[in-house]
Amino acid sequence: MKFYTDTKRRVFPRSAGVIGRDVKNCHLRESVASVPEIIDAFCKGEQGEIDFWLELHGKFIYIYYIAVRDENGVFKGVLEMMQDITRIRSLEDNARW
DSSP states (O other): OOOOOOOTTOSSOOOGGGTTSOGGGGSOTTTTTHHHHHHHHHHTTSOSEEEEEEEETTEEEEEEEEEEEOTTOOEEEEEEEEEEOHHHHTOOSOOOO
């Protein structure tokens, strides 16, 4: 199964055309070397999730990778989620209804 969502608030511009592409061709040059290491750790069962964060163009970006496995624990792929958490990071004190 392959899944892709699009939103007006995309962190990095991508299209559905990335589906099926070599994963190394879908990431920034600075992170390309880490991608095979992450996938290898997921395949071997050494990791189940990995997260990163970075500051980019005045935004604080949170990136979360999760290993997707079948009911027998066999690695099937990776779910990647990104979010601009700049506003969340700046919150202070308490906010209650």
